[in-house]
Amino acid sequence: MAGGLSIGGLSSGLDTTTIISQLMAVESQSQTALKNRATAVEKQITALQSINTRFSSITAAAAKLLPSTSLGVTSPGAAWTATTATSSSTAVTATARASADARPGSVSFSVNQLATNHSVVTGAPAAADQTVVAGPPFEVSIEFPAAGTDAVRLLVGGNGTVSDVAAAINGDASLGMRATVLQVSPGEFRLQVSSSTPGAAGEFQITGMEEALGEEVLLVQGRDAEIDLGGGFLLTSATGSFDDLLPGASIRPTAVNGEVVTVTVAKDTSAGSAAAKALVETVNTALAELRSQSSSTPGSGGTKGVSGALAGDAVVRSTIQDLLSAVSGSSDSVAPAGVQLTRDGTLVFDQAAFDDLMAKDPARAEALVSGLAERVRAVADRASDPVSGTFTTAITGRRSTVTDLNDQVERWDTRLELRRTTLERQFASLETVLSGLKSQSSYLSSQIAGLPTYG
Known part of the structure; x- marks a missing residue:
C-alpha cells in the first residue's frame, strides 16, 4: 500500500488490486519453490529419523546375542547364558x-x-495426651546389640506424649526404625517400634520410657x-x-x-531362539522401512505416481544392499540355524530348524546366529552411529539445507514486500496522472463548447 491509500482504478477503470495480486503471484513463484523444497527436505529428515530408529532396534536386538565386556571381563551374550x-x-x-x-x-x-524384623511394643498403655516423661526435653536411648556400637541418644521434646516419641524416632532416618502409635482399647495407646532392617542385625533395645510405659514387650525377635x-x-x-x-x-x-x-x-534354550527371532524381525522391519521410504511408483493413464520421501536416494539403496549382504554374504550359511533370505528380500526364521541345531550342536547354533548378529550390527552401527553414521550425517546435512532454505524464504518476504509497495505506488501514480489528464480533457471540452459559432 502506498501511504496506506489505494486508488483502486477510480480514474483508469482498471482493477488495480487484482492486477497487483496477479503480478505478485508471478513474482513469488521463486519463493514458493523454496518453500516446497524446504517441505520436501523436512519430509526426508522425518523419513531418515524413522529409519534411524529401526536401525537402533537392530543394534539392541543384536546385543543380546553378542558378547559384552565389563571391567575387562568378556561375557557371552545374555541370550546364550539365560x-x-x-x-x-x-x-x-x-x-x-x-x-x-x-x-x-x-x-x-x-x-x-x-x-524376621525385630519388633517391640511398650508394656503399658497411655492416653493420647499423657506425658510419657514430665519435665524438660529428655533422651530415649536405643541400642543395637548385634552392631556393637554405642547407643543412640534420641532427644524428645519436654512433656512428650507417645506420639511425640514416635515422631522423634520416625524423624531420624539413620535409625532404620519405624514407630507406630497403636490404639489397643478406647482412649489407650501403646507404641510399637519395628526395625526396617531384617535379620539379627536389626535387633534393638529402647530405654528411657519404662517409668510411664513399662518395660518393652517383644513381639518379633529379629532373626536371620x-x-x-x-x-x-x-x-x-x-x-x-x-x-x-x-x-x-x-x-x-x-x-x-x-x-x-x-x-x-x-x-533357558528358549532365550536364544527368542533373541534370534527378534533379530530377524527387526531386520525385516528396517528393510520394509527402507523400501517404503525409497519406493517410486510411476503414474499411468493420467494418474499421478506415488514416491517415498527418499525415492532414488543412493544412501538408502546402498544400505539395503549392505543388510542383504550381511545375511547372505557370509561363507558360513545361517540356514542351518533357521535363518534364510527369501527371493523377495526378506528374512524368515525357522523355529524347528533352530531348535534342532541347538539340540545337536549348540555351539554351532550360537556361532551362526552370533555371526549374523555381528554382521547386521556392523551395518546398523555404520548407518546410525550418533556421530558418523550415514543416516546421522544425512540428517545433519538436510537440517542445514532446511535452515538455508528458510533463510532464503525470509529474504524473499522482504523482497516481495518491497515489490508490492513499488507496484502500489506505480499504479497510484498512474491513477493520479490519469485523473489530471481527465480533468484537463473535461476543461478543454467545456472551453471548446463555449466558443462562438459563425454561420
Missing part, C-alpha cells in the same frame, strides 16, 4: 537372574527359619533366615534371600514346612 530357576515347593521361591557365571545345577535343603543343607550344615541370610547359593538364581524361603526343597537351575 537360565530358568524352579523350586519343588511353594515354601521357596526361585527366580532366575542375569549372571555371567550362571551354570545349570541344583541344591536341596530344608528351611529352619525365615528372616536359616536353611539346612543336610548333616547340620547351616547357611544364614540376614536379607532372607540366598542369592549366591546357586549362581543365576535368587532363592527366598517363604515358609517353614519341614520338607526338603530342591531348587534347580537349568539353561
